[in-house]
Amino acid sequence: MVxxxxxxxxxxxxxxxxxxxxxxxxxxxxxxxxxxxxxxGQIWRHRLGQVPDEAQSLLTKLDAAxxxxxxxxxxxxxxxxxxxxxxxxxxxxxxxxxxxxxLVLACGARERFLPFPGWTLPGVMGAGGGxxxxxxxxxxxxxxVLVAGTGPLLLPVAASVGKAGGRVLAILEQTPWRRVLGMLxxxxxxxxxxxxxxxxGRSLFGVPYRPGWWVQEAYGKDFLxxxxxxxxxxxxxxxxxxxxxGFGLVPNGxxxxxxxxxxxxxxxxxxxxxxxxxxxIFAAGELCGVAGxxxxxxxxxxxGLAAAGVWDAASVEGHRLVKARARARSxxxxxxxxxxxxxxxxxxxxxxxxxxxCEDVPYGAIDxxxxxxxxxxxxxxxxxxxxxxxCGPILIYQFGHTPDTVxxxxxxxxxxxxxxxxx
Amino acid sequence: MAASIYDxxxxxxxxxxxxxxxxxxxxxxxxxxxxxxSSPGQGSNKxxxxxxxxxxxxxxxxxxxxxxxxxxxxxKEKHGFDIEWFQGGYVFVxxxxxxxxxxxxxxxxxxxxxxxxxxxxxDALLKLVPGLSAEGLIGGTFSPExxxxxxxxxxxxxxxxxxxxGVAFRFNExxxxxxxxxxxVVGVRTxxxxxxxxxxxxxxxxxxxxxxxxxxxxxxxxxxxxxxxxTEPAARFLNPMLVDIRREPGSANYYFxxxxxxxxxxxxxxxxxxxxxxxxxxxxxxxxxxxxxxxxMPKLTNLKVRRTWRGLYPNTxxxxxxxxxxxxxxxxxxxxxxxxxxxxxxxxxxxxxxRLVTNTLTKDDEEILHELRPDxxxxxxxALK
Numbered sequence: 026m027v028x029x030x031x032x033x034x035x036x037x038x039x040x041x042x043x044x045x046x047x048x049x050x051x052x053x054x055x056x057x058x059x060x061x062x063x064x065x066g067q068i069w070r071h072r073l074g075q076v077p078d079e080a081q082s083l084l085t086k087l088d089a090a091x092x093x094x095x096x097x098x099x100x101x102x103x104x105x106x107x108x109x110x111x112x113x114x115x116x117x118x119x120x121x122x123x124x125x126x127x128l129v130l131a132c133g134a135r136e137r138f139l140p141f142p143g144w145t146l147p148g149v150m151g152a153g154g155g156x157x158x159x160x161x162x163x164x165x166x167x168x169x170v171l172v173a174g175t176g177p178l179l180l181p182v183a184a185s186v187g188k189a190g191g192r193v194l195a196i197l198e199q200t201p202w203r204r205v206l207g208m209l210x211x212x213x214x215x216x217x218x219x220x221x222x223x224x225x226g227r228s229l230f231g232v233p234y235r236p237g238w239w240v241q242e243a244y245g246k247d248f249l250x251x252x253x254x255x256x257x258x259x260x261x262x263x264x265x266x267x268x269x270x271g272f273g274l275v276p277n278g279x280x281x282x283x284x285x286x287x288x289x290x291x292x293x294x295x296x297x298x299x300x301x302x303x304x305x306i307f308a309a310g311e312l313c314g315v316a317g318x319x320x321x322x323x324x325x326x327x328x329g330l331a332a333a334g335v336w337d338a339a340s341v342e343g344h345r346l347v348k349a350r351a352r353a354r355s356x357x358x359x360x361x362x363x364x365x366x367x368x369x370x371x372x373x374x375x376x377x378x379x380x381x382x383c384e385d386v387p388y389g390a391i392d393x394x395x396x397x398x399x400x401x402x403x404x405x406x407x408x409x410x411x412x413x414x415x416c417g418p419i420l421i422y423q424f425g426h427t428p429d430t431v432x433x434x435x436x437x438x439x440x441x442x443x444x445x446x447x448x
Numbered sequence: 449m450a451a452s453i454y455d456x457x458x459x460x461x462x463x464x465x466x467x468x469x470x471x472x473x474x475x476x477x478x479x480x481x482x483x484x485x486s487s488p489g490q491g492s493n494k495x496x497x498x499x500x501x502x503x504x505x506x507x508x509x510x511x512x513x514x515x516x517x518x519x520x521x522x523x524k525e526k527h528g529f530d531i532e533w534f535q536g537g538y539v540f541v542x543x544x545x546x547x548x549x550x551x552x553x554x555x556x557x558x559x560x561x562x563x564x565x566x567x568x569x570x571d572a573l574l575k576l577v578p579g580l581s582a583e584g585l586i587g588g589t590f591s592p593e594x595x596x597x598x599x600x601x602x603x604x605x606x607x608x609x610x611x612x613x614g615v616a617f618r619f620n621e622x623x624x625x626x627x628x629x630x631x632x633v634v635g636v637r638t639x640x641x642x643x644x645x646x647x648x649x650x651x652x653x654x655x656x657x658x659x660x661x662x663x664x665x666x667x668x669x670x671x672x673x674x675x676x677x678x679t680e681p682a683a684r685f686l687n688p689m690l691v692d693i694r695r696e697p698g699s700a701n702y703y704f705x706x707x708x709x710x711x712x713x714x715x716x717x718x719x720x721x722x723x724x725x726x727x728x729x730x731x732x733x734x735x736x737x738x739x740x741x742x743x744x745m746p747k748l749t750n751l752k753v754r755r756t757w758r759g760l761y762p763n764t765x766x767x768x769x770x771x772x773x774x775x776x777x778x779x780x781x782x783x784x785x786x787x788x789x790x791x792x793x794x795x796x797x798x799x800x801x802x803r804l805v806t807n808t809l810t811k812d813d814e815e816i817l818h819e820l821r822p823d824x825x826x827x828x829x830x831a832l833k
Contacts, residue, residue, distance in 0.1 A: 399486065410752075440742055
């Protein structure tokens, strides 16, 4: 019943696919697991038959490779069997167990949410979440949409809004102009990115891009009606139906941390071969620190080769990958500096503003002198279905907490699926 | 002269120490409560699943828990702090003749000790607990006055009240030794310094033995590990805590209940026991307890489990707590060895300790203290551990 493979890859985005393809090419039996229903992860999210151009070549390689791919699979337990790993996952109604000699974690990143009054109103959603809805077919029929937050992701989101028939009122970028201009050298160093930006710029022609502005409050009775924005001095109120608001990404490092890998919520630590501090566990892409798709592709390939035992940094291919990784990581660090969150955002929540959406914990219920444990024990913040994945980064940002690790089951799983088969 | 000399120092701000400090302060004493962790309840209190029962086999435990339940059940009306008390009762199920005998023999003792508990036959039990597996069910006991509350909120509430009453709490401070002079307690030494007192209450839970030894005392308390978990909330479908005491390969008993806010909390006892204080949960017991729970109540199968954890049961050789003064060290009081029932025993034990310190013991108290005395022989065994 239990399938055995050489390499199990958790996460089917660019890093995971890249790792799986590399391990398989080295002759290893590989299994790729993903919670979604198609390969590509969040970044290459697409409808069936509409594969994004930039993903095409890698997805074709995955199709051709002898990789067993399990979609809609949530890993809820990983057991250290001293020399191998036993993964238990829930796939639809099924419980599946896999043992693997090596693990590659490529769990990607998720959106960062920051609380402000009204952020839990229907009609307010994460920029990435909004993008996902749009890609799945949400149509906006001329409705007024505000895109806000920070980072380069806001631009493609705004473009998608336009494509879906929405009217983008403005793009609010919390980072000030002088820092946004720091993007220019980045773009000059990456002609492909400059081209993408130019294309986005064309599709966003006429949409006000407003660096140094951010959302202070969202209003509405049952649904979003208006948004109050500021640049720290002036204030404006804009009527709108949708607010897509994203504050960058947070690495999905929880599984690695739970398995004992060194690192933090900001990224797992890996060595030059992408191996974590735990023998036999490799990590690649955003969960080592957010750096984008180029880092994910290079690190995935390195992790895949290393997990297969054939990584050679001195080879021609090795040399290319190391260089690509260094370049992408450096860009990642630059972007992180450019789009660093301004301190004013910390002052947005009011006492009644919800911090933990799962457990309805308002900002005012949390004593600033508490650490993460006291907050959890006294208010239940982080104990809901997301197990702190949404409010954890908020508590880190607002109060400087150290997040708790997730626990078995790593993803909420029905009691019936937890039952082990008779040995 | 030290800046502060405390009347009493309570070591441990957990299920027992926090209410003990609170009751001591209520008596007008100047109390310091020390804990090695960063806030109240971070030893084993936070690992408790919230069951509150007086359904035991030892008379002292029954009496102490009856007193505790009075505190828990009236807390909200007295102090306005909702600790999520829910009076759903406890059901011990019997599917085999051997459990029928154990439970029915106990009924006699339990009733003598003043417990409201009855035997329910199969049909009555199925009516009381819809969805309970009928196959092979013989019957079980039901004690309607037992219930549950949130251990975290309860300890928060006791801590808040204790602070209001003037208790000084110091966290992240570990007691390294109990200081003595000529057989009398004079203070405690900690990793941050020291504090003077003539009376130390050991409420250090799973860490009680080392503390006792630091004062030249013995406390036969050795923790073993239990694993627990919690599901998402659901509309109310289960009132009592269900306890299944059948032993199976890999596990002894297990039990679960639905909390006031709808989540199902469960706990399983590994068999053979895992001795020690490693609090990392494993992959082994969740599949086991999931199978046993679904066997007992099939409709649990679709409820999603959010997380699991491991907690420590500070066990004594006979399954009963050790409470009382030391005969060899004046000013040293044990409130240890709660055997996994510190949460339900806590307020009862805390109030008893306060009466002991202030020499206001009742006749009942004397009996309880005799039963739980530190220098007893530890010959018996608790049937409902």
